[in-house]
Amino acid sequence: MDVSIGDKQFSAHALRAAVLGEVHARPFTPLESPRRILHFAFDTAGERAKGDRAAFTNFCRARGLEPLKDGAKQHRVLLGGATLRWEQHSEFTTYTWELPSDGKTPFYPAGASLAEPMAALPQPGPLIVALDLHLMPEQEPRIAPERLFDRASLAVAENAEGDAVFATDFKADASGFVRILVIDRRLGAERAGALVQRLIEVETYRTLALLGLPEAQRLAPSIARIEQRLMEVTEEMRGTEKLIDNHRLLDELTALAAELEAGAAASLFRFGASRAYNEIVQLRLQTIGERAVEGFPTWTSFLARRMAPAMRTCITTEERQANLSQKLARAANLLRTRVDVELERQNRDLLKSMNARTRLQIRLQTTVEGLSVAAISYYVVGLFGHVLDGLHGAGVRFNTNIATALFVPVAVLAIWWTLRRIRRRHISGGGGD
Known part of the structure; x- marks a missing residue:
């Protein structure tokens, strides 16, 4: 619905006509x-x-x-x-x-x-x-x-x-x-039509508002059971130290929280609608402006005595859900912290054990490396001795014992240096595939 002023036309918001029409709907x-x-x-x-x-x-x-x-x-x-x-x-x-x-x-x-x-x-x-x-x-x-x-x-x-x-x-x-x-x-x-419509709305919205009460009554046993189990779990938390027990309690708290949230999600619309409908009922009664007739309660006083407790039950149930959800979250966070601390403690002990094993492996490796140098040197010197024997048999004149003795330290140093270089290349990642 555009607006024209002189030769100029102002484009209207897409929802302007709907908003204007809603007042007269x-x-x-x-x-x-x-x-x-x-x-x-x-x-x-x-x-x-x-x-x-x-x-x-x-x-x-x-x-x-x-x-x-x-x-x-x-x-x-x-x-x-x-x-x-x-x-x-x-x-x-x-x-x-x-x-x-x-x-x-x-x-x-x-x-x-x-x-x-x-x-x-x-x-x-x-x-x-x-x-x-x-x-x-x-x-x-x-x-x-x-x-x-x-x-x-x-x-x-x-x-x-x-x-x-x-x-x-x-x-x-x-x-x-x-x-x-x-x-x-x-x-x-005109006034008769207005009064009749308001009375019809009071009865209609009163009934709709009370639809939240059966939902609250349906959820009450489940909420009470979750509250009781939460109390038992928190009491049990005080005496548990083992990781497996904390894990079990954390899983149970998670299951309780999931059950509670499922009920809260299912009742969220119903409780919200009940509050809105109840407000409409109160507004309609205020608009009518009741005056008491001697000997009888007014509609407002009658509904306040019969309907208000039902609305309070719905509100209380919704508040219990919210408070219980917070308590479950706090208890779960506490247990999760305990589990994390216990896992970190186990990881620390595991790292200590791994460090001890690594040191032992290094010592063993050093010992094996020393033995390997001795063993390889022994075989190399033996081969060198056979070469000298061959040369001596071929007529080359020299003292094979002295030559072998002189070769021993050379062979040991050469083998030790070669093994050390190979180990350094592996440690630095330079050993290829």
């Missing part, structure tokens, strides 16, 4: 009392979202309804006397049906009998929320909420201006719907 729908709202939320994480979009596109095309635009996250169509609003979120999709009502008897007829149009749509994923909201004008005699809901779980409140009363027990009825009754005193269509 889900406007409040004006609602005239009486009205019946059936709201469904399905888990469409991952590839389910594509299948859901395709199914809804086919649903609109088959009935000649306004087609769904490419990339649109919400769509509203008129279907007979009802209105269907489709919205796709990051991990769930909602279908909200706005149906006419006679406004005489609350929740009559039953929500299940009014939900037949949903049967024409394939289920996009597991059902998360099924909500039946009845918007009714105030009438005489006044409707008593405690006659419609479970008194033990009933939460009733007025909006900030006292123009409406809304009540629910947050329980599913026989058909599986959570019911909400809204009494319209003097809201008007």
